[in-house]
Structures are given as C-alpha cells and as structure tokens.
Amino acid sequence: MSARQARRLLVLAWAVMLTLAGIARAQFIPGVGDADETPGSGTTSGLFDSHGWAVLPHTVTGDAPPAWRVVHLPPRRLARLTDGKAHGAPDGTTRPLRFATLPREPIALAASGGRLALVFPPREEGGGRPVITVSARPSGVADLWRDEPSQGFLLEPELPPEGELIGFAADQRGLAALFREPSDDPDEPRYTLRTLHGARWTSEEIRPPPMLAEIVRVTLAGSPSGVMLVTLDAEGWAALGEAAPTAAASSDPDGRIVPAARRVRLFESPAEARRASNARLFTAGDDLFAASAERGRVVVVRAGEESPVTVWTFDAPADGVVSLIPSPGTGRAVLIAASPPTSGEGASGSEPAETGSVRRGWPIRVVERSLWTGQVFYDGPPVGPGLISPHDVRLLLAGLLGLAAVVLVFVLRTEGKGAEFSLPEGLAMAEPGRRLIASLIDTLLALIIALRFWGLSPGSIFEPDVWSSAVGVWVVMTLLGVGLGVGTLMEGLLGRTVGKMLTGCEVVRVEGDEAVTPGLWRALVRNVVKWTLPPVGMLAFLDPSGRHRGETLTGTGVVVRPEPDGEPE
Known part of the structure; x- marks a missing residue:
C-alpha cells in the first residue's frame, strides 16, 4: 500500500467515524407532549392537557353550507424539559389538519392530550352514531407535529342511535359518552354512561348526586384526573364529581352509580343560569368553568364556593362561529372566532357575503387569555407552525x-x-x-x-x-x-x-x-x-x-x- 493510499484510508476512516458520531449524538428535541404526561408527575408542570382542538368552518361555495375543518393547537412554549430549553409553539399557533375537511359538523367533540374524538349524527340509512379519532404526534422536527393516521381518521366503534347524547368527554383511559334514556317517569330521568374499552362500548347507569334540588342539566367534562360528571340546577349551583366508579362513589337501591361530588356556584342567579343553559363547561385544576354567549359576547366565568367570578368577555361576530378551546395545562383558554368575510375581505363575486356566496376561507382571529386573571397573551390572526x-x-x-x-x-x-x-x-x-x-x-x-x-x-x-x-x-x-x-x-x-x-x-x-x-x-x-x-x-x-x-x-x-x-x- 502506498503512502497516498494510506492517507486516503485514514481520511475515509475519520469521515466515517465523524458521520457515525453525528448520527449517534443526534438527539431528538421533544415537543412538550413527549414528556411524561401522567397527571401529577410534575415533569411538564401539568401539560398533559395543553393541546387544543377546534372544528371551524372552512369554505363556502355558492349557497352550499360550510365545510368544516379540524384545527390543532399545539402545546404552547411554556415548559422547560430536561435539556433546560423551552419547547412548544408560539402563542397564536394553529395547525389545520391537511386532510381533515369534514362535509358536516360533528355533534360532539372530546379531546385528551394529543387525541381528538368526534361524534356525528346517525346515518340516514340506519346504524349508530359514527365516532372517529385522530392524534397529534411529535414529528421529530423541532417542535412540529404530525397527524396519526396521516391520511384520514380512525373509525371507532359506533355509539348507539337510541337516547339523547348529552355529554361527551375523554381522559387518558379513553372516551366517555353520557345519554339520557327514555323514561316512564318524567320526574326521574335515566342516565347511561358509556365508556369505550378496546373494541366496544360498555354501559352503566348513573345517577346525579342528590345535593341539588331542581336539576336542569347533566353533562360531562374532561380533566387530567378523569371524566367529570357535571350537574346544574335552576339556581346556578353545580355539582362536580368523577363519573367513573371510584372508591368514593356509592350506589342507589337500583344499582345506579352515584358519584361523590362537591357543590360550587357557577351562575349568580337563576336568570343567568337559564341564559347559559347551553354553556360550554370545562375544568382546569380543581375549578369548573363555563363559557357562554350572551348578547353577542362570549363570557367566561369560574365557579366559586359562594359566588362565581367573571374571568373575561369577548365581543363575538354576530354572523360567525366562535369556538373556545380550554388549555388547562397552560392555565389559559384559546378563543377562535371565524366570520364570513365582507365583500372587501376576500369574498369573490358581486354578491354580498350574507347571501352565502363566500368562496374563500373565513378570516380567523385567535385570542389567548388566562383562565384565572384574564390576561391577554395573544390577540391576532393565527400563526402557522414553524420556526419562522x-x-x-x-x-x-x-x-x-x-x-x-x-x-x-x-x-x-x-x-x-x-x-x-x-x-x-x-x-x-x-x-x-x-x-x-x-x-x-x-x-x-x-x-x-x-x-x-x-x-x-x-x-x-x-x-x-x-x-x-x-x-x-x-x-x-x-x-x-x-x-x-x-x-x-x-x-x-x-x-x-x-x-x-x-x-x-x-x-x-x-x-x-x-x-x-x-x-x-x-x-x-x-x-x-x-x-x-x-x-x-x-x-x-x-x-x-x-x-x-x-x-x-x-x-x-x-x-x-x-x-x-x-x-x-
């Protein structure tokens, strides 16, 4: 072997070793969602449920109804992981799923961490209520995310068509749906809690806790600790307890589960309780929140032991769609408002926007505020995912x-x-x-x-x-x-x-x-x-x-x- 060939071999060996070392040391920079997401672990300061999901109107063509698009809100740039660096998306970031344009609006939405579940009305040809899911997973590219599956949704077992779906929520263990079943006694409605375990739904009868007098609403709310049963009465009081059977739960003579619950004040008066009968309910930490639309405004209140606290208000578009996405892990709520564009804002053609002739995506405004203080973190158009x-x-x-x-x-x-x-x-x-x-x-x-x-x-x-x-x-x-x-x-x-x-x-x-x-x-x-x-x-x-x-x-x-x-x- 000549000296020149020996030098070439040494250089080749050096280059191979350098390349292998680079591959071995190439560490994946995790997004916030990659850390231990067990509630209470403290690894990410409670960021188990710091994802957000929304279903928003996407486009309108002629007089056709709007299509609906799934939007993912990645975890915000709040946490410092083991590498000592802050990871997560900047405030205002929204990530529309590329494939997820829906021809009709789902009747219920539930999310837990990076997983979203949607429920649709029963098919016209018969059958149950379709349930589909999709998950956001770290892509391995800085703090960007990918969809799983990448080209569609997962079909879950259908919910039965019978009964009225009055609650839908998710936690780490899976999905839960609450039904009000037909009852011979109008004063004693029957409630069934259905939970998805593997490939089938299991059902148990459940009874609201007896601490409230005149019950006007029963629903579910997701939380890191489990799916919560929320009961409202006509006076504005709410009972909050874990829906799944626990050691603290009891049974009535008919064998129905009666969750252990605590009572809080969610609305100040019966009149406010009636106006907010369809309010969006969610939990953050140990607190119960309600977001309702009143006279063209979105009002977010936090329940208290004796009286509720109004956290913040938002002037909503009169003819648009507003979606409030709680992010309890970050201590904030993200409000996304979409409204039809006026003729000068992107609507094409000579017809005014109110006729439904909107041929482009609706303008979207993103507002992020604290759930406890109302502080504004972001107010503006959505920010696309990426480093720049x-x-x-x-x-x-x-x-x-x-x-x-x-x-x-x-x-x-x-x-x-x-x-x-x-x-x-x-x-x-x-x-x-x-x-x-x-x-x-x-x-x-x-x-x-x-x-x-x-x-x-x-x-x-x-x-x-x-x-x-x-x-x-x-x-x-x-x-x-x-x-x-x-x-x-x-x-x-x-x-x-x-x-x-x-x-x-x-x-x-x-x-x-x-x-x-x-x-x-x-x-x-x-x-x-x-x-x-x-x-x-x-x-x-x-x-x-x-x-x-x-x-x-x-x-x-x-x-x-x-x-x-x-x-x-």
Whole structure:
C-alpha cells in the first residue's frame, strides 16, 4: 500500500467515524407532549392537557353550507424539559389538519392530550352514531407535529342511535359518552354512561348526586384526573364529581352509580343560569368553568364556593362561529372566532357575503387569555407552525434569489476570461464522475451538520414535515452556509475538502510551472458559484475544459495526480 493510499484510508476512516458520531449524538428535541404526561408527575408542570382542538368552518361555495375543518393547537412554549430549553409553539399557533375537511359538523367533540374524538349524527340509512379519532404526534422536527393516521381518521366503534347524547368527554383511559334514556317517569330521568374499552362500548347507569334540588342539566367534562360528571340546577349551583366508579362513589337501591361530588356556584342567579343553559363547561385544576354567549359576547366565568367570578368577555361576530378551546395545562383558554368575510375581505363575486356566496376561507382571529386573571397573551390572526413566519421565509428566499442573480450576472460577464489553463507535468483534469462523487460527499456532510444544528437526526431528511415547513428552509440555508464556509477554508488552505480527499482530487491554480493551493479569495469565489448556483457549477461536467465559470474566473481547476508506474504497494 502506498503512502497516498494510506492517507486516503485514514481520511475515509475519520469521515466515517465523524458521520457515525453525528448520527449517534443526534438527539431528538421533544415537543412538550413527549414528556411524561401522567397527571401529577410534575415533569411538564401539568401539560398533559395543553393541546387544543377546534372544528371551524372552512369554505363556502355558492349557497352550499360550510365545510368544516379540524384545527390543532399545539402545546404552547411554556415548559422547560430536561435539556433546560423551552419547547412548544408560539402563542397564536394553529395547525389545520391537511386532510381533515369534514362535509358536516360533528355533534360532539372530546379531546385528551394529543387525541381528538368526534361524534356525528346517525346515518340516514340506519346504524349508530359514527365516532372517529385522530392524534397529534411529535414529528421529530423541532417542535412540529404530525397527524396519526396521516391520511384520514380512525373509525371507532359506533355509539348507539337510541337516547339523547348529552355529554361527551375523554381522559387518558379513553372516551366517555353520557345519554339520557327514555323514561316512564318524567320526574326521574335515566342516565347511561358509556365508556369505550378496546373494541366496544360498555354501559352503566348513573345517577346525579342528590345535593341539588331542581336539576336542569347533566353533562360531562374532561380533566387530567378523569371524566367529570357535571350537574346544574335552576339556581346556578353545580355539582362536580368523577363519573367513573371510584372508591368514593356509592350506589342507589337500583344499582345506579352515584358519584361523590362537591357543590360550587357557577351562575349568580337563576336568570343567568337559564341564559347559559347551553354553556360550554370545562375544568382546569380543581375549578369548573363555563363559557357562554350572551348578547353577542362570549363570557367566561369560574365557579366559586359562594359566588362565581367573571374571568373575561369577548365581543363575538354576530354572523360567525366562535369556538373556545380550554388549555388547562397552560392555565389559559384559546378563543377562535371565524366570520364570513365582507365583500372587501376576500369574498369573490358581486354578491354580498350574507347571501352565502363566500368562496374563500373565513378570516380567523385567535385570542389567548388566562383562565384565572384574564390576561391577554395573544390577540391576532393565527400563526402557522414553524420556526419562522411565512413572511420571513419569503424574505430569505428573495435574498437567496437576489444573491444568485448577482453571482450569475457577474459570472456571465466574465465568460471567456481565464479559459487558458495549462497543467504542469504530472497533473490531469479530474474526471466528471470523480468530481460528482466528491460533491455528493461534501453535500452529505454539510447536510448532517445542518440537521444536527437544528436538533434533527439524519433520518429526518425522509420526513415530509421537514420540507413542508419553515424549518426545512433553515436546514437548506444552513447546508449552503456550511458547504460554502467549509469548502472555502479547506480548499483555500489545503486545496481539498473531505470529498476531494476521499476521491483523490484537489483544487489548484497554476503559477509558472507549479500547481499551488488557490488561496482563500479564489476558493470563496468558486464556492459561491458552486453552492448558490448549482446549475452553473454542474456545467463543469459538460464543458470540454472540465471547469465551471467560477473556476475559469479564478484561474483554478480540479485535478488529480496520477500515481507513477511501479510505485510500491
């Protein structure tokens, strides 16, 4: 083995070890939802239920009713995990599911952590109430998320068509549905709690706790500790207890479960209780909240031992749709308001918006406020997921295209200069195949470094979420910067990059009868052409001289040193 071959093997071994070390050390940066989500674990400060879900009107065509789209609200950037860094999405971030456009509005929605469940009315042709689910999972790309399944929903066992569905909730154990069943005694309604265990629904009769007098509503509310049975009376009082059988629960003479509950004041007066009879009920910590629409306003109140507390109000669009999404794990609620655009806000055609001729997506406003103080964290349009905004992406791309245009004009104006390139004896121009392999090696190493810089594993290059989000732009920009910088330094000082070392070629310029390293400024010019204008760099494979415009401009070339015959092995 010659000394030159030994050096190549050493360089190859070094490059392989560096690559393997990069792969082994490429740590997945988790989103908030990847930590231990067991309630009370304290790992993420109670972020078990910090996801949010909404179903919003998507588009309207002509006089057709709106389609409905599922929107995921990722966990907010609040928690610090074991790496000491804050993870999560910026305030205002919404993530519409790509495939999840629904032809009709679901009648019930329940969510627990990153899992969403929807219930639809019974089919016209008969059968039960369809139930579908979808989950948000960490994509492995910084704090971005993917849908599971990726191309649709999971079909769960159907709920029976009989009875009135009055409550639907979820916890870590699964789904729960509350039905009011037909009863012979109007003063003694029958309630059935159905829970999904595996592939079937199981049912148990349940009875509201007897601490309230005139019951006007019974429903369910999800919480990290379990599904809660919420009972309201005509005076504005509420009873709150865990719906699932527990050691504290009891049974009546008929064998019905009677949950242990505590009584709180949710509404100030019977009149307020009547107005808010259809209020959205949810829990956060040990508190019960109600969100109701009153006279064009959304009012959020928190139950108290003796009197409720109004947390905040919001002026809702009169002809739009408002969805309030509690995020108990972050101590806030997210309100999404969608309203039909006026003729000047995106409605196409001459018909006014109130006729239903809305041909684009409805404008959406996102408001995030504290559940306890009412403090406003965000108020504005939805923010797309990613590390930078779409505006920043456009600026980066525009800057990159501008730089490429300047370089291209400069290169074309110098066409023909430096075309003469006489090689000293013992050198030959490198073959196109050899140069291509060297370039691929350098690009691969630069890509691994760029992925590691953004906390991604090399396998992330096969993830569609990388290249369909803003983080993909940053990876490409980092790749170009690393390739240009490393190529400039190594070629300017050594005449070789790692790829060229492994393939046995080098960059030289000719001084008299000698070939020397090109120097930093020449290496910079040829690498700017190579990395910012790849098509121009690839002309070296077609040019008879075997050089691209950056090399003819700087008087450089990629050469090989053929080994002399008879060199000992």
